[in-house]
Amino acid sequence: MQHGKPYFFVGIGGSGMMPLAMILAGQGATVAGSDRSLDSGALPAKFGFLRDRGVALFAQDGSGIASADQIVVASAAVEASVPDIVAAERVGAARMSRAELLASLFNAAGTSIGVAGTSGKSTVTGMIAWILHAVGRDPTVMNGAVMKNFVAPDAPFASALVGAGDAFVSEVDESDGSIALYRPRIAVLNNVSLDHKSLEELRQLFGDFAAKAMTTVVNVGDPESAALAAGLERAKCVTFAVEVPADMAAQNLAPEPFAIGFDLVLGGETRRVRLSVPGRHNVANALAAIGAAMAAGVEVDAACRAIEGFTGLKRRFELVGTVAGVSVIDDFGHNPEKIAATLDTLHAFPGRLLLMFRPHGYGPLKVMRRELGEMFREKLGPDDLLVIPDPAYFGGTTSREVTSADIVADIGGQAHHIADRDAAAAWLVEQARPGDRIVVMGARDDTLSQLAADMVAALGR
Numbered sequence: 161m162q163h164g165k166p167y168f169f170v171g172i173g174g175s176g177m178m179p180l181a182m183i184l185a186g187q188g189a190t191v192a193g194s195d196r197s198l199d200s201g202a203l204p205a206k207f208g209f210l211r212d213r214g215v216a217l218f219a220q221d222g223s224g225i226a227s228a229d230q231i232v233v234a235s236a237a238v239e240a241s242v243p244d245i246v247a248a249e250r251v252g253a254a255r256m257s258r259a260e261l262l263a264s265l266f267n268a269a270g271t272s273i274g275v276a277g278t279s280g281k282s283t284v285t286g287m288i289a290w291i292l293h294a295v296g297r298d299p300t301v302m303n304g305a306v307m308k309n310f311v312a313p314d315a316p317f318a319s320a321l322v323g324a325g326d327a328f329v330s331e332v333d334e335s336d337g338s339i340a341l342y343r344p345r346i347a348v349l350n351n352v353s354l355d356h357k358s359l360e361e362l363r364q365l366f367g368d369f370a371a372k373a374m375t376t377v378v379n380v381g382d383p384e385s386a387a388l389a390a391g392l393e394r395a396k397c398v399t400f401a402v403e404v405p406a407d408m409a410a411q412n413l414a415p416e417p418f419a420i421g422f423d424l425v426l427g428g429e430t431r432r433v434r435l436s437v438p439g440r441h442n443v444a445n446a447l448a449a450i451g452a453a454m455a456a457g458v459e460v461d462a463a464c465r466a467i468e469g470f471t472g473l474k475r476r477f478e479l480v481g482t483v484a485g486v487s488v489i490d491d492f493g494h495n496p497e498k499i500a501a502t503l504d505t506l507h508a509f510p511g512r513l514l515l516m517f518r519p520h521g522y523g524p525l526k527v528m529r530r531e532l533g534e535m536f537r538e539k540l541g542p543d544d545l546l547v548i549p550d551p552a553y554f555g556g557t558t559s560r561e562v563t564s565a566d567i568v569a570d571i572g573g574q575a576h577h578i579a580d581r582d583a584a585a586a587w588l589v590e591q592a593r594p595g596d597r598i599v600v601m602g603a604r605d606d607t608l609s610q611l612a613a614d615m616v617a618a619l620g621r
Contacts, residue, residue, distance in 0.1 A: 167261075168225055168253075169193035170234040170244045172215070173206055175304045175606070176333070177235065179320030180262055183302060185213055186322030192216040194224055194244055203606060209317050222247030230254075233261055236336045259338030262302060262330065267343045269300070269328030273452055274342050276369055277350030277385075278362070279497045280445045281331035283437075284348055287449030287470050288329050289321060294466035295458055298323035302330040305492070306474035327456060334365050346455045347373035348448050352384035353497040358527075359384070367391065377451035379444055380406050398455065400447035402440055408451055410443045415508050418479065424450070426460060433464050437472045439505035446470075475609060477502060481616035485594030488619070490612040494520045494603035495528060496535040502599065503539040511595045513544040514588045518581055518602035519551040519564060526562040533570030545591060546575045549584040552605040585611055589618045 169181050172193025185191045192215060198207050199220055207217055218224030222243035225232060232248040235258045239245070248255060266272050275285045282305040289301040290309050301307075301321040310318035332339045347370050352362050367388045370376045374396060380386040381401030389397055400408040407426070414421040421434040422443050435446055446467055453463040472478065473492075480488045489506075493499040499517065506513055519525045525532075540546060548564040568577040578584040588598055600612040 163189035165229050165231050166190035168230050168232050170238050171195055173197050179302050182320040194218045194220040228252040263341035266328050266330050270326030271456055272344050273329045273346045274332045274344035275348045276332050278353045280350045283445045284448045285331045286473050288452050290470045291453040291463050291466040295462050297327055298325035299327040299329050308471045339365050339369050344373045346452050347376045348452050349378040349385050350448050351382040375455040398451045400451050402444050408447050417509050431464050441501040480612045483619040486592045486596050486619050488598045488612050488616045490609050491601045493601040496531040500535050500539050511597050514596050514598045515546045516584055516600050517548050520603040522551050522560050529562050536571045540574050547578050547584045549581040550579045585615055589615055
């Protein structure tokens with residue numbers, strides 16, 4: 161794709177912005193950007209990586225935007241008062257949202273594969289990416305997480321791929337309604353549950369997205385997704401489910417601490433598959449990925465062989481280290497369904513859970529309050545401990561009607577509110593004893609991985 165004008169990314173270090181910037185840079189575009197984390201001196205390795213790839217970085221003070229020829233890209237969360245946005249208005253630079261830019265690249269691709277759903281989008285996107293790479297399709301991939309299969313010394317932040325093939329694989333976001341911009345040839349609908357929006361809004365957004373595709377791969381093991389599938393043209397729909405009848409079904413699950421095996425039942429034939437990532441939810445993710453790859457023309461046996469080599473994503477049930485019999489796991493769980501899947505996977509094996517959940521904002525906390533309380537009351541084991549610090553907050557105006565302390569009060573005795581994130585982590589380390597699993601959970605806070613690593617170091621001391 162040709163790029164005639166330079167791009168400037170406001171918040172270029174974000175999990176959704178950085179891979180998009182890297183795709184553009186890889187396609188030959190001129191890319192620059194700014195970020196609050198850069199200004200504060202945080203995450204130097206990430207910004208060094210961008211600089212090494214020719215991306216010019218500026219303070220978020222408006223100094224990087226000086227021409228009407230620039231296209232200024234910002235997420236919906238960036239306020240109009242941010243100096244870069246003020247500068248864009250002053251010089252008359254064109255504006256694009258992150259979603260608008262990504263959708264324009266995605267929709268121009270010959271084989272566009274869009275991965276939607278409240279949970280599992282990044283993992284399914286990574287699985288499809290690995291299958292297509294393994295069979296020589298050389299895809300372009302936009303992921304919100306680092307894909308461990310593609311990490312190398314010269315590519316430590318492998319959340320994007322720039323390929324020469326016709327396939328463009330991307331997770332698509334429903335949280336801001338931008339899913340409506342995408343026109344997928346192949347759509348994946350993994351699940352529908354509460355996160356940023358009401359279920360009524362989600363049903364409309366996901367239903368419209370699925371109806372646009374030539375082929376929709378949909379999880380009928382999820383009640384909401386199954387209801388949406390019932391309204392789709394059957395000839396264009398491929399269904400999958402775990403231990404539920406479907407076009408593609410998984411049976412005879414064999415969990416391991418950091419892996420899982422299952423039988424793939426498809427077209428009257430059974431194939432044994434062993435994933436290198438754990439949990440029933442990852443079996444569903446694998447079915448989604450295999451179904452999407454098949455819709456893109458990959459033979460089923462090749463897809464199954466490839467997916468066995470998928471090694472996972474950073475911050476998705478990632479074992480950071482084990483010291484003195486205590487394991488520390490870094491996980492992206494931030495809504496009731498994601499957290500429940502992580503707890504179910506861990507509770508399949510012995511050991512107490514020490515959990516730190518940092519909410520990803522006050523708005524989502526308000527939306528999910530009842531469901532979070534119910535989920536933790538149901539899923540916490542009798543000896544487990546949970547600490548919830550205050551939500552991630554990066555400035556701007558926000559309503560604080562529901563706080564972490566409110567969620568703790570809803571849950572009861574096993575839950576504790578320690579406002580400061582680092583203090584909450586230190587308290588968990590103090591409680592740890594051999595056999596425990598410490599789990600750091602949350603989204604939007606890019607430094608949680610470093611916090612998990614610091615907890616491993618603290619256990620060693």
